[in-house]
Amino acid sequence: MKKNILAAALAAMVTVTALAGCGSAASDSGNSGSTGKTLTVGTNAAFPPFEYVGDDGNPDGFDIALIKAIGEKAGYEVQIQDMEFDSLVSSIGNKIDVAIAGMTVTEERKNMVDFSEPYYEAVQNVLVAKGSDIATAADLEGKKIGVQLGTTGEFIADEIPGAEVSAYNKAVDAVNDLNNGRVDCVIVDKNPAEVFGAQFSDKVDVLGGEQFDFEPENYAIALPKGDTELAEKINSALKELKADGTYDSLVSKYIEE
Ligand code: GLN
Numbered sequence: 001m002k003k004n005i006l007a008a009a010l011a012a013m014v015t016v017t018a019l020a021g022c023g024s025a026a027s028d029s030g031n032s033g034s035t036g037k038t039l040t041v042g043t044n045a046a047f048p049p050f051e052y053v054g055d056d057g058n059p060d061g062f063d064i065a066l067i068k069a070i071g072e073k074a075g076y077e078v079q080i081q082d083m084e085f086d087s088l089v090s091s092i093g094n095k096i097d098v099a100i101a102g103m104t105v106t107e108e109r110k111n112m113v114d115f116s117e118p119y120y121e122a123v124q125n126v127l128v129a130k131g132s133d134i135a136t137a138a139d140l141e142g143k144k145i146g147v148q149l150g151t152t153g154e155f156i157a158d159e160i161p162g163a164e165v166s167a168y169n170k171a172v173d174a175v176n177d178l179n180n181g182r183v184d185c186v187i188v189d190k191n192p193a194e195v196f197g198a199q200f201s202d203k204v205d206v207l208g209g210e211q212f213d214f215e216p217e218n219y220a221i222a223l224p225k226g227d228t229e230l231a232e233k234i235n236s237a238l239k240e241l242k243a244d245g246t247y248d249s250l251v252s253k254y255i256e257e
Contacts, residue, residue, distance in 0.1 A: 039076035041067050042096035044085035046170040048195040049254045050102040050219075053082075062254035063100040066119065067221070069246055073237035084169055086150030089113055093224045098234070102189060104152045104217040114225050116234050118218035119247075124153055125193035125208040127178055127186040134185055136211045146174030146183035152217055153187040172196065179203050189217075191255060 045051045045059040054060030059080045071078035081096055088099040089112050104122065105115045128134045134143065142162035147154040149167040157165045166183055168174045174186045175196045188196070190208060197206035208214070223231050241247045 037076050038079055039067075039071055039074075040079050040081055040095075040097045042081050042083055042088045042091055042099040043101045044088065044170075045082045046172060047085070047102050047189075047192050049191055051100075062120075062250055063102060065250050065254065066241070066247070067098075067100045069241055069250070070221075070234055070237040073240055074233040085148060086169070089222060092222055097224065098230070099222040101222075102192070102219050103222055105220045106152065106155075109222065112225065113222040114227070114231055115220035115222060116231060117238055118220045119238060120219040122189050122191065122217045122219055123208065124156060124187050124212070124214040124217075125190045125206050126212060127175060127188065127193055127196060127204050127206055128184070129178060129181075130203060130205055132184065132205070135207070137213060140185065143184040144182070146177050146186040148174060148188060151188075153189065156214065157187050175200065175204070 043051045043059055043063060045053050045061070045064075047061075049061055050063045051059055051061040059082055064080060067080075068078050070076075083091065083095070085101055088096070088101055088103070089109055092099060092113050099113075102120075102122070103109075105118060109115075126134065126140070133139060140157075140160050140163060142164075143160075144164045144166065145157040145160065146166050146168060147157050148171040149169055151171075154165065154167050157163055166174070166177065168177070171186070171188045171192055174183065174188070177183045178186050179200060186193075186196075193206050193208070197204055221234060223234065238247075
């Protein structure tokens with residue numbers, strides 16, 4: 001499985017697929033599905049193993065499979081729209097209906113959107129060049145840190161004393177700048193960090209755990225504020241998928257080997 005994910009991650013580096021389709025709050029479309037409605041789902045397909053561009057050029061990954069399974073249970077035709085992570089929250093309710101993108105529930109985002117029940121627990125990791133002197137949180141002070149724009153990794157890096165933070169649209173671009181020495185480390189979520197770590201195993205190490213003591217984060221689906229009907233449908237579909245084993249099988253297919 002890991003091989004597939006890595007191949008997909010590589011494909012994601014060179015391919016940006018902009019899918020057509022404009023969202024209109026779970027609009028009537030006459031499509032199949034028991035409610036006959038389309039759910040336009042925003043993602044950023046450059047965050048393996050949660051979302052990446054698959055071999056066929058379409059977004060794939062844990063989040064994509066999960067939202068498709070949710071759509072099936074809740075009676076929506078799911079249409080995926082690939083966009084920049086930093087534009088997802090502000091696009092909900094206009095370009096897209098909801099977003100699934102390894103998105104952490106934060107108080108700041110909650111001012112703009114609602115969130116589903118959490119579906120995955122995550123934490124930040126630090127990618128360093130092999131032989132780096134960075135080993136603990138204190139070592140990050142004053143360092144050049146690469147992050148993905150608008151992510152929790154960026155918010156954390158911004159608080160580190162003396163750090164010089166460079167924000168990239170894609171996490172892999174930060175990793176590329178680590179590899180060519182423009183930054184000293186990259187702060188990014190654990191699972192993508194592990195994928196990049198495996199992809200560049202001759203160049204980088206993945207650090208985390210108690211030496212850094214980052215707060216646990218929860219991923220959830222971002223929803224239009226106040227749409228309790230949609231939230232209920234999505235939450236009950238998620239609950240069913242956890243109960244019937246689908247959720248666990250997606251975790252083993254995409255995240256665990
Ligand atoms: N979990 C991080 C966040 O929500 C990163 C998500 C991502 O880059 N797709 O900010």
